[in-house]
Amino acid sequence: MTHTRAPEAARWAAPSATGPIRATVDLPGSKSMTARALLLSAATTGTSGIDGGLAARDTALMAAGLRALGIDVDDDARVWSVTGRPLRGPAHVDCGLAGTVMRFLPSLAATARGSVSFDGDPHARTRPMGPLLRALTALGVTVEAESASLPFTLYGSGRVTGGEVTVDASSSSQLVSGLLLSAPRFDRGIVVRHSGPPVPSAPHIRMTVDMLRAAGAHVDDADRNVWRVEPGELTARQWTIEPDLSNAAPFLAGAVITGGTVTVPGWPHTTSQPGDALRELFTGLGADVRRDQDGLTVTGTGRVTGIDADLSEVGELTPVVAAVCAVADSPSRLRGIGHLRGHETDRIAALATELGKLGTHVTEETDGLTITPRPLRGTVVETYADHRMAQAAAVIGLAVPDVELSDVACTSKTLPEFPELWTRMLGTGH
Ligand SMILES: O=C(O)C1=C[C@@H](OP(=O)(O)O)[C@@H](O)[C@H](O)C1
Numbered sequence: 001m002t003h004t005r006a007p008e009a010a011r012w013a014a015p016s017a018t019g020p021i022r023a024t025v026d027l028p029g030s031k032s033m034t035a036r037a038l039l040l041s042a043a044t045t046g047t048s049g050i051d052g053g054l055a056a057r058d059t060a061l062m063a064a065g066l067r068a069l070g071i072d073v074d075d076d077a078r079v080w081s082v083t084g085r086p087l088r089g090p091a092h093v094d095c096g097l098a099g100t101v102m103r104f105l106p107s108l109a110a111t112a113r114g115s116v117s118f119d120g121d122p123h124a125r126t127r128p129m130g131p132l133l134r135a136l137t138a139l140g141v142t143v144e145a146e147s148a149s150l151p152f153t154l155y156g157s158g159r160v161t162g163g164e165v166t167v168d169a170s171s172s173s174q175l176v177s178g179l180l181l182s183a184p185r186f187d188r189g190i191v192v193r194h195s196g197p198p199v200p201s202a203p204h205i206r207m208t209v210d211m212l213r214a215a216g217a218h219v220d221d222a223d224r225n226v227w228r229v230e231p232g233e234l235t236a237r238q239w240t241i242e243p244d245l246s247n248a249a250p251f252l253a254g255a256v257i258t259g260g261t262v263t264v265p266g267w268p269h270t271t272s273q274p275g276d277a278l279r280e281l282f283t284g285l286g287a288d289v290r291r292d293q294d295g296l297t298v299t300g301t302g303r304v305t306g307i308d309a310d311l312s313e314v315g316e317l318t319p320v321v322a323a324v325c326a327v328a329d330s331p332s333r334l335r336g337i338g339h340l341r342g343h344e345t346d347r348i349a350a351l352a353t354e355l356g357k358l359g360t361h362v363t364e365e366t367d368g369l370t371i372t373p374r375p376l377r378g379t380v381v382e383t384y385a386d387h388r389m390a391q392a393a394a395v396i397g398l399a400v401p402d403v404e405l406s407d408v409a410c411t412s413k414t415l416p417e418f419p420e421l422w423t424r425m426l427g428t429g430h
């Protein structure tokens, strides 16, 4: 897998839809599941297989980080193989702009013998890391950092004591996931208590717990805001990665706003992926949504209605949902997403600015956005190196002529084939 370097910016004219889109779009694997499968496989002592893993910048960086620590990752074949072994420094981990790499890898790297330094893209240095670095220090890890963010260096002795720790994970669920995923390797396991405003993205913590259990870990998540992981060996296993449901959002949105029909095959019946909430969200926005043996099919009804939605559990869906709200026939309120200010960019500010440039009336609030649709006009939309801002702009471009993205290459963060899939989707049925 390549794609570890920040891509060169590539300006892109977003194609308009000339009629209702009719397409079936096969999507590659879930970023979040692939990251966890790579990490958990590296934390065993055997060889694991990963079927359907996502080849994109975030997962390539995770694989590269593991290799730097001495893990064998072979991601050339369809089923990747990962062979875990005791980790060693000195090593350097490039996190790019990937929250999963900067929040998941440090706890595992702390079990290495030797120093491991972490850094990332310029904007990555502004993403919240402080609670994780303080927690690692409390768990017995030597951490050297100039501030509460990237860059930082861990000095490992080959083992981590572990034990009880309190974190404020209100800025990102990944701070909890990152501590839990490697905790079976800590001498005393871990007890993580969250203290502070609510933790966002609950499905992603359930995904962490589910995948830890699948790898043989004992995890107790019965008490709200407390997670316990027992120390113990993890088992090497075969992982099958579901399609990335969050990356389905722009394609399904294409059906909603053009009055067309888009099917995403392989939609799981039960899943911890937050993207499953698209069924309810697109129904609320006025579409017909059906899940059957063909996958998930969304059909636009010709009418898009505004919504009032708490997106705190599914924050990563916000940019595309906001784009659909901008072409609705009534205002929308998107709530519970203050933590998006610490995502790839400050997504609340970015959406307010860019939807505003397109003509929408947007009010930026502390915990979200109010979107009042107005007639839209084409413009150059700044994507802020954020794959989901690019997807959102492409969605608007379907309905509005002359929308250009300042950069489409940033979609390589989780879906390098986005431009091709998008063009192909538009090619079918026109
Ligand atoms: O654990 C994960 O894989 C993720 C958790 C979420 O992070 P936040 O809790 O920071 O929103 C989500 O937005 C991100 O895209 C992926």
Ligand SMILES: C=C(OP(=O)(O)O)C(=O)O
Binding pocket: 097, 098, 099, 100, 316, 343, 344, 388, 414
């Ligand atoms: C927030 C996101 O990514 P990250 O894993 O970098 O936090 C996202 O993909 O929307």
